[in-house]
Amino acid sequence: MTLSGFPIQRDDEPTKPVVTASSLLPPGGTDQDRARARLLAGALAPGVGGYKVIVIPGSPHAKERPRAGEGRVHKSARDKDAEARTGWLLRPAFRKPWAGNLAIGAVFFRPTRQHVDTDNLLKHIADAGNGIAWFDDVQITGQYGVLELDAVHPRTLLVVTRHVSSMDRSDIVKARPVRRSR
Structure with missing residues (x-):
C-alpha cells in the first residue's frame, strides 16, 4: 500500500531492521574515529576512494550571525578567532587547496547538551577552510x-573528499585566486 508514492507499513507486516546512529557510526571514544571517518567518507562519496581526515580538538564552534553596526555588517571577534584557529589546524593536512567539487562530513563531539544548529x-568549518583546504x-x-x-574529549572529526555532482565547480580556481594569510 502506498500514499503519494511512499510505502505505508501495516501493523501486521514484519518490521524491517531499524537503522540507528550506532549502526552508521560506531559507538566509542576517540579510538573509533578512524572507523567513523572511513564510513563517513564512503557515505559522502561512494567509490571515490581518497579522502582526508582531520581531528580538530576542543569544543566545536558554531558560526554566529553577522552583526550590523557602524553602517556595515561584520563578524564577531570570537568568530574570527575560531576560524583562524580551525584554519591553522587544517593547514598541515593540505599543502595547497583542493580544486573541484568536494564533500565534507563532520561528527561534532560536543562537551554539553547545549542546543546548537548543525x-x-x-558553516564554521566551510568558512575556515577557504583558501586552505x-x-x-x-x-x-x-x-x-x-x-x-x-x-x-570534545572534538570535530572532519572528512574531506572529492565529490561527483552535476554542479561542476572545477572553474573555481580561475575565478577566485587563493589568498592565504600568514
Whole structure:
C-alpha cells in the first residue's frame, strides 16, 4: 500500500531492521574515529576512494550571525578567532587547496547538551577552510553533519573528499585566486 508514492507499513507486516546512529557510526571514544571517518567518507562519496581526515580538538564552534553596526555588517571577534584557529589546524593536512567539487562530513563531539544548529557548525568549518583546504566553500557540493556528546574529549572529526555532482565547480580556481594569510 502506498500514499503519494511512499510505502505505508501495516501493523501486521514484519518490521524491517531499524537503522540507528550506532549502526552508521560506531559507538566509542576517540579510538573509533578512524572507523567513523572511513564510513563517513564512503557515505559522502561512494567509490571515490581518497579522502582526508582531520581531528580538530576542543569544543566545536558554531558560526554566529553577522552583526550590523557602524553602517556595515561584520563578524564577531570570537568568530574570527575560531576560524583562524580551525584554519591553522587544517593547514598541515593540505599543502595547497583542493580544486573541484568536494564533500565534507563532520561528527561534532560536543562537551554539553547545549542546543546548537548543525548547519552553523558546518558553516564554521566551510568558512575556515577557504583558501586552505579548498579555494572557496562554494566548491562544497555535499555535506553531512552529526552531533554527538563527549564531555571528556570534545572534538570535530572532519572528512574531506572529492565529490561527483552535476554542479561542476572545477572553474573555481580561475575565478577566485587563493589568498592565504600568514
